[in-house]
Amino acid sequence: MVEIAPSLLSANFSNLQKDLDELKKSNIKYLHIDVMDGKFVPNISFGFPIIKAIRKDNDFVFDTHLMIEEPIRYIENFKKCGSDIVTIHYEACSNLDETIEKIKSFGMKVGLTFKPKTDINKIIPYLEKIDLCLIMSVEPGFGGQSFMEDSLEKIKKIRALIDEKNLSCLIEVDGGIKDFNLKKVIDAGVDLVVSGSDIFSNNENSISRQVEKYKKIINE
Ligand SMILES: O=C(CO)[C@@H](O)[C@H](O)COP(=O)(O)O
Numbered sequence: 354m355v356e357i358a359p360s361l362l363s364a365n366f367s368n369l370q371k372d373l374d375e376l377k378k379s380n381i382k383y384l385h386i387d388v389m390d391g392k393f394v395p396n397i398s399f400g401f402p403i404i405k406a407i408r409k410d411n412d413f414v415f416d417t418h419l420m421i422e423e424p425i426r427y428i429e430n431f432k433k434c435g436s437d438i439v440t441i442h443y444e445a446c447s448n449l450d451e452t453i454e455k456i457k458s459f460g461m462k463v464g465l466t467f468k469p470k471t472d473i474n475k476i477i478p479y480l481e482k483i484d485l486c487l488i489m490s491v492e493p494g495f496g497g498q499s500f501m502e503d504s505l506e507k508i509k510k511i512r513a514l515i516d517e518k519n520l521s522c523l524i525e526v527d528g529g530i531k532d533f534n535l536k537k538v539i540d541a542g543v544d545l546v547v548s549g550s551d552i553f554s555n556n557e558n559s560i561s562r563q564v565e566k567y568k569k570i571i572n573e
């Protein structure tokens with residue numbers, strides 16, 4: 354069953370818990386949390402105090418997507434503020450194996466992702482060592498961008514490899530997902546779908562109605 358991971362980046366920060374309560378009522382399991390440092394990507398989002406604060410009253414799986422240089426420096430902080438999955442960027446780590454091991458040593462699940470221009474073949478050797486492979490379908494840094502169609506081939510390629518080797522690694526897609534392209538990424542083979550602007554700031558539907566729309570498509 355494909356799961357939806359709404360991206361906090363597009364939530365209403367002046368009344369955050371209201372949006373989170375709506376997700377809870379819609380039985381959302383995962384919350385995608387984008388952390389940006391203004392260096393690895395040209396944008397700054399939020400950090401530990403916010404994550405820690407929302408952890409108190411929310412039991413979503415905290416799927417933290419770290420768009421920060423050398424995330425190995427902060428793994429313990431993410432554990433302390435309540436991350437369940439820590440996804441790191443291939444390009445941001447000078448010692449990727451050590452970073453992966455450190456995340457595991459704190460009992461968290463490891464996700465690995467890469468920028469759209471990075472060669473996917475560099476990621477393949479890690480599929481056996483990670484819990485989640487995140488396919489970026491936009492340049493990381495901002496919500497509300499358009500889906501990059503060539504991501505579909507990447508998803509299919511990773512799906513085939515995971516199935517062939519019978520690995521437990523999940524596939525997540527992130528960026529530009531809307532109700533009208535959801536079916537395509539599902540058919541390509543994802544397990545988890547991140548969606549920010551299309552769920553939190555949809556012109557036609559409230560958060561819960563848009564989640565219902567997604568669920569309908571997933572169950573088709
Ligand atoms: O990691 C990122 C952007 O860097 C994403 O998680 C976005 O927050 C997704 O937003 P939409 O494209 O769905 O609006």
Ligand SMILES: [Fe+2]
Nearest residue numbers: 385387418527
């Ligand atoms: Fe993200």
